[in-house]
Amino acid sequence: MKSLFSLVIITALLGLGGCSHDLLDKAPVDRITDEAVWSDPALVQTFVNSKYRDLGFGFNWNGDELLWASASDESLFSHDYGMWAINKSEITPSNLAILGSGPTEYNGNMNPWSKNYRYIRDANQFFDRIGTVPMDSAQRRQLTGEMTFLRAFRYFDLVRNYGGVPLLTQRFTLGDDYTQVKRASLSESIGFVVSEADKAAALLPATYTGADVGRATKGAALALKARMLLYAASPLYAGTNDITRWQTAAQAARAVMELNVYQLYPSYQQLFLTPNNSEVIFNRQASQQGDSFQNLERWNGPNGYGGWGGNVPTQNLVDDYETMDGLSITAAGSGYDSQNPYANRDPRLAATILYNGASYRGRAVETFRPGGLDSPDGPESFNTSPTGYYLRKFMNETRDFGSASGSQAPWIYFRLGEIMLNYAEAQNEAVGPDASVYSALNQLRARVSMPPLRAGLTQAQMRERIRRERQIELAFEEHRYYDVRRWKIAPTTENLPIRRASITKDGLGKLRYEYPSVQERRFSDRNYFLPIPLKETQANPALVQNPGY
Template identity: 50%
Template sequence: MNIKSLKLPGLAVAALLTVTACDQNFLDVVPTDRVSDASILSDSVLFEAYVTNRYMGVRLTDKEAEGTLPGFGRGFEYAMWSSLTDESIYNNDDNTWLIQRGQIAPENTGIAGTFWGRSYRSIREVNYALANIEQVPMSAGRRSRLKGELQFIRAFRYHDLIRNYGKVVLMGDKVSEVSDDLTSPELFQRAEIKAGLDYAIAQLDEATALLPASNDNNWKLGRATKGAAMALKSRLALYAASPLYNAGTWQQAAAAAKAVMDLNKYNLYTGGYGNLFITSDNPEIIFGRLYAIGARHVCLEIANGPNGYNAWGGNVPVQNLVDDYEMMDGTRITDANTSYDPKNPYKNRDPRFYATILYNGAPYRGSTVETFTPGGKDSKDGPSNWNTSKTGYYLKKFMNDNLPIENPWDVAGTQTWIYFRYAEILLNYAEAQNEATGPDASVYAAVNAVRQRTGVGMPALPAGLTQAQMRERIRAERRIELAFEEHRFYDVRRWKIASTTENAPAYGVEIGKTGNTFTYTRKEALTGRSFADKQYWLPIPRTEIQASNNQLEQNPGY
């Protein structure tokens, strides 16, 4: 791991938490963007601020920060993780096309190069806090909660490392200070995948015992709870049992998901699928991050909206995904008895389609999306045509129509990036239980709850499915329900089907208009999509290998 990645990037806790000092010697300057170790360890308020700032991630250099978001995941940054898989492409590249085309390399990681360094930097920061928490004056209950939060954050960072790189370096508590020995060979020894998963899950079990069931109103979403730790365990246990990892059992994965369900704390949101992602206070969210609109990276309406609305058309859905939405009657467009009409392809589709994707003819902001040619305002014939979608579709999910597209940066408002929600837990359970025992009644109940919730209303799955048929239906349900939420990239890899899904062309549609008649012609929207087996894991950036004096083992094939 990069020595740079282990530097204390400050015990800087926030711009608000600055100190100033003056001295007779004007050369003795105290930095105003950070507080000292002594101050943090003697003041429980500052120490807690240090802990909560670990949720927001590490401070990156300008080069490292380009194309990334602080915190867990990329959230609302320009190129989303969906544009590295068969959900979307990023219209203007943003360092995604080389990954789609199988050209990722240790020297050129595109948007996927920051996980290793930022994760280990965060782990070191957590270790620092855990190593010193006992000397901070505070109540025993408060100390226990902060310990639980720190263990949750450390486990989340290992979750990011494991699902991207496979084998990881288990630092434990060995590195917490910049004075620690950073040359020891054990700091570059990558543990087997099972050891990494076992460690992260053990951390979460300990965190669960220490964390509160709920947060107060000031931190309702942004800090870990028992449910958040258990949800992360559910995801890791599901990964562990999957073919790529082969490091756990499906029974363990089912039990981890069932434990969250048995809390009887979370429910599926019934106010409409689209509203789920713009309603922060809802019972489906287990753990999320609330964003303020004042920041550049949350203006997703302008980043992803149609060019005819003076937006930038960023992460544009591909036809591959559109084709996988069922009809409202539950038939698939490829079924022999389908109700699909290729001359009217967007009629009577799964309601989640309309909440996720803007298509030709979709109502939008008091107008109608027009991706047809000639003359469609959201086509190449419209304004800002350099932002025209290459696929003929635009993203709808996550976007709040009450927020402006133009000049959005100073508008008050908030949006939430959801890391864990109850629908994922139900689908985790259904998948694991089906693999463990077959499609029993509890599997049907979990999947059908997601499909039939108020605001979606899709038909129940047909009775009598075999285990293999149920597996296919659960995978299809995850593709639709969790679209654009950073699951697909990891799902197709853990299932070991990426060699199929990621080698297929990224399709779009050309829509022609003659009078009141539309024609739909399939097209390849991004040429050269390619996937090799080595890409089941990301390459460790070359700079990290070099910083270890080549002691760090690279992933195979790179």
């Protein structure tokens, strides 16, 4: 049976590969056949381009304005859409809530099982056919490297969400029997991702120029390997504290840093608004890949400005930002004042979160009551943040909330800052807090004018500092949900109620801050991994469901 590719998708993506073929000469006006694609190097290039577009991105979960951060203690999604079922541990194989909706295109992340295997099927088709395509060997090598990386990234996403998964490397076609396909072990699945990342790294260049900038590189493949190995060494995956696993993870992260291709971007806030900057290892650029309409600023902005207050930061997260002295707000001598809570705090707080009094778009944010423009007393009270905070990270303050062109912020899959944190964590677990661990962390802190960590920390103390540094540095970048699980601290962090800032203004203009709960959260052991959709286990009796579901 012939596979058919939508002309709409292909024509939208021709620009990325620099192809100028007239597709109307290749096939009927609405479809292109397998034979046409795999006999034309330009169309094969376009097929690979489409796999970049198919790669899910964190601004648009499930084709809507959800951020995966709202599945963790970083954030609360105001409008539900099924996210609360995850927050309250209510999803099941037959009730996947927000993860169960079917997409109209490869746009949001959707259900990680189906969207990844759909993608892997397409990647396997590429590997089945690429050897027969009449093309230059250098182009074949590069495209093979790109697809090897992209398929490995998809398998990584499966492993972090489900554990061991079926490792399919050949494309199933109509009539094939897949009912005996079994899940590989967790160790085998991790090993596959690492091996494929190594293969991709050997095929890919370190950098690109011109229109090819943004494609997968050697650094992207090595970054994927480093992240997978960090997970593999962590308590959830390793089971025991295996020092050799941590050593291997540290070496993998060091290999990325030693490429000497990436540098920390000077501005933390602008880092997330500047595509392909010096820190970015691999990112997605909405403006170059034909994304459908999205408007981050409107989706997440304060209601007083016309925003919808969607993914809103929690008081739980705000409390973990240190003071400028490098102290926890609960530490003696920190100077923290619960009635003036945002003064003298880590600058990443102001770069990530909009709070009462923050300067934004020409005025101060007002979440106090009564009368605050960004409180329930402001316009469209149904779009008010339930936590008293709004998201600032990723938001372009010069973009009109109603702009028909939507947002253009790049979604960063890998960046040097994360790799440095990966290295620090693995190296600390392998040998303790040596000078290289301090160096990695202090460089990140220096960028935002935070003081260096104090000397003489024990391994356990450094572990806690690294975990907090990850929470702050990587906030809203889809790490927290997985970090608390791989560290096996989710039974603590994810069972705490979500708290908010409740601010009351008296007749004299004085503000009073209180921090009550706004949403209960629940986590059980089964929530370390997601359930495999019921329809998948029904279709394949050999597919064993995750424990607890």
